[in-house]
Amino acid sequence: MPDRLTGIGVSPGLAGGPVYRMPDPVTLPAAAPVSDVAAERKRATAALTLVADDLTRRAEAADGAAGDVLRAQAMMAADPMLSSDVAARVEAGTDAPHAIDEVFEGHRAAFAAAGGVLAERVADLDDLRARAVAACLGVPPPGVPDPGEPFVLAAVDLSPADTAGLDPARVLALVTEQGGPTSHTAILARAAGIPAVVRCAGVTGVADGTRITVDGGNGAVEVDVTAEAVASAREAEVTRRAALSTVTGPGRTACGHRVALLANIGAAGDATGDAEGVGLFRTELMFLDRATAPSFDEQVSGYGEVFAAWPDMPVVVRTLDAGADKPLPFLTQPGEPNPALGVRGLRTARRAPQLLTDQLHAVAAAAHTASARVKVMAPMVSTVAEAVEFAEAARAAGVTEVGVMVEVPAAALQAARLLEVVDFLSIGTNDLSQYTFAADRMAGELADLLDPWQPALLELIAMCARAGTAAGKPVGVCGEAAADPRLAPVLVGLGVTSLSMSAAALAPVRAALAGHTLARCRELAEAALHGAPPP
Amino acid sequence: MIERTVQVGSPGGLHARPAALFVAAAAAAPVEVTIRTADKPAVPARSMLAVLALGARRGTEVTIAADGPEAEAVVDDLAALVAGDLEAETTDA
Structure with missing residues (x-):
């Protein structure tokens, strides 16, 4: 049974x-006395060889960048200095797993102290150490x-x-x-x-x-x-x-009400599925892992590549969303007591206004030569004044369609006034949940609070959608909630006009919408606002 | 002792793939080769961990040294390798 x-x-x-x-993380047993030094040394070097051989095999099976990373890691494991240092420690009386652990610890400290790109390789070293210790102990590799x-x-x-x-x-x-x-x-x-x-x-x-x-x-x-x-x-x-694949074409309900189904992307090469455009182009990718911001020309060519991939379709560019879980050395400050409530999203422009100005000009320049319908939106907007300032900057740079994201309850409460100064709203449900319920997005224990079916979250979405209907302006959802095929009809019933998600989620959402009339979507929305569980 | 000082040519510095290619070439050389920067002492060029720990970026001056009958050719080859763009090389591995 x-x-x-x-x-x-x-x-x-x-x-x-x-x-x-x-597998569980590898833990070191208590240090053991070494009786047979030669055998112990063999045990240690055999473990290193095993790890190096395994990584080499995997490097050969992988291609491109992944293969290069594995090959570099294999060469670290096969480093002759590493095995001679480990052997020397064993000769001095340390058992094999501890000898391996200690030698790696030394290299780890050197890498961490060097900072920069080297500090980023510390994780590779930790992985190697865990693999080598596991091999030594005869337990499954992590x-x-x-x-x-x-x-x-x-x-x-x-x-x-x-x-x-x-x-x-x-x-x-x-x-x-x-x-x-x-x-x-x-x-x-x-x-x-x-x-x-x-x-x-x-x-x-x-x-x-x-x-x-x-x-x-x-x-x-x-x-x-x-x-x-x-x-x-x-x-x-x-x-x-x-x-799922039998339902094709643009997003629509069973009665033909149109709902644009868009893609969330981070780069030109991202999967497009059969999206009708881009509802969220995360521009962070170009800024991450660098010591300084990309140049204007670099940005123009990067954005241009993305726009070229979406000819004649809408592309919503979200301006740099740094801070909190996405720190940037040239922009964000470490050590904020509450990074999620700190200087992140549009707020970083208070500190570095030129970065945003440059980005908006680069987007406008790239849009100029593209057929894509380019729009911009700002992340983490919480007041109408912020929206006014952003919209003015964007229009001055030459971008005609400007919106803001609704991720903070304050913005949802001001939805109607925001739509007096911008052309569209895009709701980021993950952050909106986090800030509405005062529950950290990453806190698994609080999953019930972060459930997108929470009526308070849906009520805030409804407020935005009603403001959009009244103003005749689009209100989309680009958070994870948009990718949930059971929730999509509810969002549409609330009045949301577009849903943006990762490419793989498009087909189930498209099929879910096709299975409901708009009237049924509204009934489901009404029920969900009253706390009805998912159907 | 034969020495050559060159600037690192790969955009990402002597890191990851460029470091792997350099270390593999040094390990295959018939003589022991060392590499150092202006502020870090010489380390064995066949040690991946030591070469990475130099933290040499693009434009950093590194000095490659070796002794012995074939040292000149080896050092010349390795210096040319470091000065070139190792990220642009194609892999057949």
Whole structure:
């Protein structure tokens, strides 16, 4: 009889297969006396060789940048100085795992002290150290397991580093004990189109290799199921995807009410699906990992590439959104007591107005030669005065369509007045949740507060949408809530005019809208405002 | 002792892939090679960790040195490698 676990479904889809658990972080056992120095030395160097060989193998299988990174890491593991230093420590009486740990610690300190790009490689060294110690102890290496067949990945929670190399062809579904609808796991899973369930208590207690099925829509996880159940989950998923792909064309409800379905992107090469334009172009990518801001010309050519990828379609450029979880050395200040409530988003322009002016001029210059319909919007706006100032700066730079994001309750409360000074609003539901409920986006324990079905959040969205209807101006949603096919009809029922999401989420949202009339969307919205649970 | 001082040519400095290519070439050389910067002492050029720890950026002057019968050719080759743009090279690996 299969066991049933339940969590929160955050990325729809059905999957079935063996489950494998993300290994625990490697911990060093207590130091042990060394009796046979030669054997201990062999144990240490064999561990380093194993790690280097494994990384080399993976480098050969990977291509491009990923392969280069792995190759560089393999060369660190194979460094002759590393093995001779480890050997010297073993000769002096330290056991192999501790010798490895101590030598890596020395290099780590040197890298961290050097700062700059070298400090960023500290994570690579820590990974190598953990792998080498694991090899020495004979325990599984840290990181995503590789059972040699497609599998469901179970974890307490997944960090960005854990998921960076996640291959959707191998990972059938993600199930975590912690995390929430706006956690990294959820966002990644939706972007990659992998079914995912978060806050599923007990999943990491399931033995590796046990067959399970996962429903990323309703959050149900069946444990110890038959091979037939796995096969039928997979068949149902194939059917589901086929059904999704039969609904094509621009977004519309069953009765033909148009809702623009747009893409969230960060660069020109990002997947476009069959989006009708870009609802959120995050410009941070060009600014991250640099010591100084990109030059005007660099920005013009970067934006131009993106605009060229979306001919004759709308592209909403969000101006630099730095601060809080996205620090920039030339702009943000470390050490703010409350970074999420600090100088972030548009507020950084108080400190460095020229950066914003330059960016707006670069956007206008790039738009000049493109057929895309370029608009700009500012992140983290909280007053009408801020919106006025931004709109004036944008129009002075030559951008004709200007909007602001609604991420702070103060902005939602002023939606009607904001629309007197700008052309559109775009609601960032992740931050709007965080600031409305005073609940950190990353706090998995508070997932219930961050649930986009919370009536208070929906009420704020409704206020913005009503203001938009009254002013005859568009109000879109570009947060994770827009990517939820069950919530999309509710948002449309509230009066939202466009939904912007990662490319993989477009098909399910398009299908969900096609399945509801506008009248039904309004009924669902009314019910949700009164606290009705998701259908 | 044969020495050559050159400026690092790769845009990202002697880091990641350029460092890997340089270290692999140094390890394949028939003589022991060292590399240093103006403010850091000489380290073995076949040590990836030591080469990375130099933190040499684009334009940083590095001095490559070796002893022995083939030192001149080895040092010349490695100096040319460092001075070039190693990120632009194609990989066949």
